[in-house]
Amino acid sequence: MMAHKGQISEWYPDKGYGFITPVHGGNKVRFTEQALKRRKMRPKRAMPVRFSISKDALGHAQAANIEPLSGISFDVFFAIIFITALGGATFHYRYPIEVVYWLLAVNLLMSLVVALDVCAWRNAKPQTSGAALLFIAVFGGWILPVLSAPFSPLPTRSLLFRAGQWGVMFVHFAVLIYSLSGEGREQMQLIVDSGRWFLSHYLPGFGQ
Structure with a gap:
């Protein structure tokens, strides 16, 4: 419902x-x-x-x-905790800054999608499917939409969608905590180095 x-x-x-x-x-x-x-x-x-x-x-x-709807919702509180933990890891544990850039880019993309959905909703047109939104959220695009949800005129999504979003949020937080361990840092650095190689290979001059 x-x-x-x-x-x-x-x-x-x-x-x-x-x-x-x-x-x-x-x-x-x-x-x-x-x-x-x-x-x-x-x-x-x-x-x-x-x-x-x-x-x-x-x-x-x-x-x-x-x-x-008064007070801070669980989603918003969790997003604030995640941002705080990511900021602390970046400044105190030399967490790869590329991860922050990636999350910022994906969340800006998701915010654009949400803005288009608001326009579509006001004009009684179809909006982005929940499956598509969850797909972007898997890559980190859930933070800004969660923080802006209390101010959005869009109807709340179904309980199934919200459960999927909560699952993505918990997984991302678990990955962040794991990547601060010794083994996790090594694997995260491998992912970042692979991303750098991909960009430098297909975008000549990147990083120079």
Whole structure:
């Protein structure tokens, strides 16, 4: 079920219902207390939330599985930890700077893809498939999209996609930790040297 982002625009505690305004500025969606994912949640006006769309008994759209979007999400927190660890490894353990350049380039590419998806979404056109996004993420292109997700108007991807993204994130963090070991450093240096050879071989003058 597709998740959406919005803001509680109306809430009537005495009546037990309210309305959510989607971030894209569409029609308000009605919700009831039963739709709150966390029973202890106290709805307030202007509260940012994530929700899905369902149908009531009369076939009208209503919000379901409502949860707050306040605070730093796990994804964002993990991305910050990864960047901090990579920065520390680069400055204190002489981690290959080429890895940083590679991650920067791939994340800029992914950010361009996301920007195009925003334009496509606003014009009701098809967006990049989840499989394609995960393919780019495998090569390191998940950092900037994760950090910008809280500010993006795009609907949240499916749970399957998010699980795949979490898997990629954990694998990359494990690889980073392993590459700081003696054996890991040697293998990482071999990969970097192979990349340098490839570029110098097919791009004459590279590195000179």
